[in-house]
Amino acid sequence: MKRILITGIGGDISQSVAAIVRENRPTCHLVGADIHQQHGGSLFVDTQFTLPMANDPGYVAALQRLIAMESIDTVIPMTEPELSVIGARIEKFSGVKWIFPGKEVVSECVDKLATAEMLERIGIRGPWTMPVSAGMPDAYPCILKSRLGSGSRAVFIVRDEEEAAYVVKRHPDSIFQELLNPPDQEVTCAVYRTCDGRVATLQMLRRLVGGFTGWAKVINDAQTVVMCETIAHGLDLRGSMNVQLRITDSGPRVFEINPRFSSTTLMRHQLGFSDVLWALDEAEGKSVTFPVIETGKIMVRVQGAAVIS
Numbered sequence: 511m512k513r514i515l516i517t518g519i520g521g522d523i524s525q526s527v528a529a530i531v532r533e534n535r536p537t538c539h540l541v542g543a544d545i546h547q548q549h550g551g552s553l554f555v556d557t558q559f560t561l562p563m564a565n566d567p568g569y570v571a572a573l574q575r576l577i578a579m580e581s582i583d584t585v586i587p588m589t590e591p592e593l594s595v596i597g598a599r600i601e602k603f604s605g606v607k608w609i610f611p612g613k614e615v616v617s618e619c620v621d622k623l624a625t626a627e628m629l630e631r632i633g634i635r636g637p638w639t640m641p642v643s644a645g646m647p648d649a650y651p652c653i654l655k656s657r658l659g660s661g662s663r664a665v666f667i668v669r670d671e672e673e674a675a676y677v678v679k680r681h682p683d684s685i686f687q688e689l690l691n692p693p694d695q696e697v698t699c700a701v702y703r704t705c706d707g708r709v710a711t712l713q714m715l716r717r718l719v720g721g722f723t724g725w726a727k728v729i730n731d732a733q734t735v736v737m738c739e740t741i742a743h744g745l746d747l748r749g750s751m752n753v754q755l756r757i758t759d760s761g762p763r764v765f766e767i768n769p770r771f772s773s774t775t776l777m778r779h780q781l782g783f784s785d786v787l788w789a790l791d792e793a794e795g796k797s798v799t800f801p802v803i804e805t806g807k808i809m810v811r812v813q814g815a816a817v818i819s
Contacts, residue, residue, distance in 0.1 A: 513539045513581055514790075518588035519558055520549030522722075526776035527586060528554035530786045541580050543573075553816060564591035570599055577606055584609065584793060590620050590659065593769060607793045611769050612748040619751065619767040622657050623685050629764055632744040634737060636764050637688030642678045646671050646686075653687040654678070690756040690763050697731070697755050697762070698723060700778050701738045702785045702800075703747040705792050710800040711738040712783040714774060719811065722773045728781065728807040734762045741767070749792070750785040777809040 519542030542555035626639035714726035752772035
């Protein structure tokens with residue numbers, strides 16, 4: 511593995527992935543791509559390029575040209591729109607390895623309504639979830655959020671039908687979802703499943719800052735371990751995904767799954783949960799060994815800045 515393409519390089523998660531690869535595979539040539547270059551991605555890769563947005567009709571052809579031009583042998587697609595497009599066309603790309611969680615993971619988890627329906631099918635109890643097109647919910651307060659995309663920045667707590675009607679007008683392609691409590695028991699779980707079917711889960715009790723995990727503490731809830739393993743096997747996960755849940759009085763309840771590396775990628779790598787490197791190793795046919803990570807460890811997100819010209 512000599513030349514690796516990382517998409518979405520303007521984003522913090524892609525930059526974390528690039529930093530991990532750079533530190534641990536210094537001989538690799540890293541290529542970054544994004545829809546523009548007004549960001550700090552150039553600090554993390556050797557060369558960077560622009561690509562159309564994933565929903566652009568020319569995206570796949572442009573990606574193919576970039577892979578050929580730069581002699582890319584491994585691609586790490588980082589955004590959910592790209593994962594959706596690539597998953598439907600991955601057979602078109604011959605001679606290149608993909609760090610990709612699997613078609614079923616992407617198709618079931620990019621759409622939050624589809625995620626809720628999938629969880630019910632495999633026997634996992636989640637919050638009630640309904641599209642806003644089905645009418646107003648029967649219970650308040652509840653959550654309104656987009657069916658597509660990820661992160662916690664466009665999530666609204668609606669307390670009555672008047673508030674719900676107001677927000678629905680501005681977000682007509684959304685879902686209503688049960689508001690899970692308590693709010694201080696939100697857990698983000700990094701889940702990795704190897705090619706031979708072994709599953710590792712890192713549970714991080716977290717506090718959100720600006721829609722991202724700003725503080726996290728490693729915990730180990732037995733019910734959550736079983737739940738994450740059930741989901742990983744049920745979806746035939748190939749690599750890494752991120753399960754979001756709250757531990758309620760009736761046990762852990764999953765409200766979202768991200769079919770990709772997450773904002774805690776660098777945090778957990780520093781603890782030894784190195785799913786980026788595990789994925790690259792397995793793409794090369796190497797075996798992976800999971801470490802034992804001590805509970806109680808605390809991680810925080812820090813900020814930085816740089817002058818690039």
